[in-house]
Amino acid sequence: MAPSIAEISEKQEVSSITVPVKATTGSEETAPKVRRIIEEEGEGKTPASYPNYLPTWDHGEKYPPLEPFVHVEHGLDADPAFKDLLPEGSTIQKLTPTIGSEVHGVQLSKLSAAGKDQLALLVAQRKVVAFRDQDLADIPIEDALEFGGYFGRHHIHPTSGAPEGHPELHIVYRNGSDGEVEAYFAGRNSSVQWHSDVSYEQQPPGTTFLYILDSPEVGGDTAFVNQVEAYNRLSPALQERLHGLTALHSGFEQAEFSKSRGGVVRREPVSNEHPLVRTHPATGEKALYVNGGFTRSIVGLKKEESEALLAFLLNHISRGIDYQARVRWAPKTVVVWDNRVTAHSAIFDWTTGERRHLARITPQAERPYETPYKA
Numbered sequence: 001m002a003p004s005i006a007e008i009s010e011k012q013e014v015s016s017i018t019v020p021v022k023a024t025t026g027s028e029e030t031a032p033k034v035r036r037i038i039e040e041e042g043e044g045k046t047p048a049s050y051p052n053y054l055p056t057w058d059h060g061e062k063y064p065p066l067e068p069f070v071h072v073e074h075g076l077d078a079d080p081a082f083k084d085l086l087p088e089g090s091t092i093q094k095l096t097p098t099i100g101s102e103v104h105g106v107q108l109s110k111l112s113a114a115g116k117d118q119l120a121l122l123v124a125q126r127k128v129v130a131f132r133d134q135d136l137a138d139i140p141i142e143d144a145l146e147f148g149g150y151f152g153r154h155h156i157h158p159t160s161g162a163p164e165g166h167p168e169l170h171i172v173y174r175n176g177s178d179g180e181v182e183a184y185f186a187g188r189n190s191s192v193q194w195h196s197d198v199s200y201e202q203q204p205p206g207t208t209f210l211y212i213l214d215s216p217e218v219g220g221d222t223a224f225v226n227q228v229e230a231y232n233r234l235s236p237a238l239q240e241r242l243h244g245l246t247a248l249h250s251g252f253e254q255a256e257f258s259k260s261r262g263g264v265v266r267r268e269p270v271s272n273e274h275p276l277v278r279t280h281p282a283t284g285e286k287a288l289y290v291n292g293g294f295t296r297s298i299v300g301l302k303k304e305e306s307e308a309l310l311a312f313l314l315n316h317i318s319r320g321i322d323y324q325a326r327v328r329w330a331p332k333t334v335v336v337w338d339n340r341v342t343a344h345s346a347i348f349d350w351t352t353g354e355r356r357h358l359a360r361i362t363p364q365a366e367r368p369y370e371t372p373y374k375a
Helices: 037-039 111-128 141-149 180-182 227-232 236-242 252-260 303-318
Strands: 035-038 054-058 092-093 103-104 126-132 169-174 207-214 222-226 246-249 273-277 277-279 287-288 295-298 324-327 332-337 342-346 356-359
Touching: 054 111, 111 126, 126 324, 141 356, 169 207, 222 227, 227 287, 227 303, 273 277, 295 303, 303 324, 332 342
Parallel strands: 103 126
Antiparallel strands: 035 054, 092 103, 126 332, 169 356, 207 332, 207 356, 222 324, 222 342, 246 273, 246 295, 277 287
């Protein structure tokens, strides 16, 4: 059974952003296994609000390794006055002083190129922004992907479910089935799992979009942590020492977990080394770039040294409630975050049996880099 998904020059045109070509295996006689939630729930009978977004896991889908590409940072030259993003009549309110904002009166799918550039900058500055009353889930999936593709090459997740025919979408899905809560907490005390999406890639995602399809009336929020502020809270001596160090980020464990549950592995797993402190190209801010989901070790340190320093940094990030924000989902909400300077966690806290179903558009960004330490 496939796993349910609990939970980073001249401007390119969208048409120039390439997606790996799907290669299928098998024949009609030995067709690969395909699991479709729509079939399990009954086509025409499913209570899902957006059946076209229900996930499929196709064991015949295989993709080649990702190739490097030139990322265009759209927030770099954006107008900081945000006049094309936040017109008269719109409102923006901070969720906390250091991270998170909520916007009303803006329709993301209708933004001009200048508005999209300003969106990238605003999200880089505020780290996560919730946009209410959006139509992204209601327009054709192809149009939603065209919108998201402006911000970078679409990432195709190696193990998650996707709507059939649209592998670029990562589907977050829990159907609230009987026993799911008990099974989930049988071996853990908390659902909090801080991570930065697919940080094991050579070019992890940047400006990332997650939109709601179905959610519990109460519960199922998403928490975000500001990795820039986490870096700023460290002593200058430790900040300076972290510069020049890299960490290993691995996708092998995720692939093995999927295999162990009978799930798919659409691309062979990879690992990459990234700096512990990365610089954002639009803001120049420095952020810690480690996360509990995929960071395995600090390169060049002995095992005990690596484990001790990594444990300190991950604990520092996870307990920083004064630089975290919690976003509550509501119908027609799109949450946009910068995966380069945040980590996040889904919160599995509802026991009412309601469905939690979301779609993620995940444009890749530049390869993480660091700039020299400055006191």
